[in-house]
Amino acid sequence: MNVIRVLVVDDQALMRDGLKALLSRQEGLVVCGEAANGQEALFEFERLNPDVVLMDLRMPVWNGIEATQRICEQTPGARVLVLTTFDEEEEVFAALQAGACGYLLKDVSAGELSRVIREVAGGRSFLDGEVTARVLREFRRLAVPRAPRRDLPGLSSRENDVLRLLAAGRSNKEIASDLGVAEGTVKNHLTRIFSQLEVLDRTQAVIKARDLGIV
Numbered sequence: 001m002n003v004i005r006v007l008v009v010d011d012q013a014l015m016r017d018g019l020k021a022l023l024s025r026q027e028g029l030v031v032c033g034e035a036a037n038g039q040e041a042l043f044e045f046e047r048l049n050p051d052v053v054l055m056d057l058r059m060p061v062w063n064g065i066e067a068t069q070r071i072c073e074q075t076p077g078a079r080v081l082v083l084t085t086f087d088e089e090e091e092v093f094a095a096l097q098a099g100a101c102g103y104l105l106k107d108v109s110a111g112e113l114s115r116v117i118r119e120v121a122g123g124r125s126f127l128d129g130e131v132t133a134r135v136l137r138e139f140r141r142l143a144v145p146r147a148p149r150r151d152l153p154g155l156s157s158r159e160n161d162v163l164r165l166l167a168a169g170r171s172n173k174e175i176a177s178d179l180g181v182a183e184g185t186v187k188n189h190l191t192r193i194f195s196q197l198e199v200l201d202r203t204q205a206v207i208k209a210r211d212l213g214i215v
Helices: 013-024 038-048 064-074 089-098 110-121 129-143 157-167 172-179 183-197 202-211
Strands: 004-009 029-035 052-055 080-084 102-105
Touching: 004 013, 004 038, 004 110, 013 029, 013 110, 029 038, 029 110, 038 052, 038 064, 052 064, 052 110, 064 080, 064 089, 080 110, 089 102, 102 110, 157 172, 157 183, 157 202, 172 183, 183 202
Parallel strands: 004 029, 004 052, 052 080, 080 102
Antiparallel strands: none
């Protein structure tokens, strides 16, 4: 099994120590370094080249959002997982726009945290359940005043419809009901959509579709 190297960034020494102790007990994970603020995070990232950065948000010098942006600008493809107690929409969106590929709240269990770290290291995105609901509500709110939407040329008309319903927060079952097709057909459409957008999951698909002006 490949070992996933994690850089822990948090301004509280007790939290850093707790995370190091917790992650050291998880198979295949190792804490390769730590930082107490965003500026230190960039320095340690450059020095250690970790697989995943576990990033707090509210810190001195540079906050987690600024540190995430600098890391991702310097190293496209860097895997930054936000771990915070705050789930305000503004911070969630700022972190995602800065380049974070995951957003997790600190009340998570040890097993869930290690699972998400592995997913993020493997190229997937992750949003905490409560955060996902907030993001989808905000997507729906922002979609109201947008200019007429365009289709993605690489997708069929039906696939574009599926993508828009996905962006509206609909489940596979709800999409199937709305379009009058089988749920298995929706899954096939999603596979094509993910491939065309070059993403791995639903969250990435919605974010990229908005970036492209499709939804």
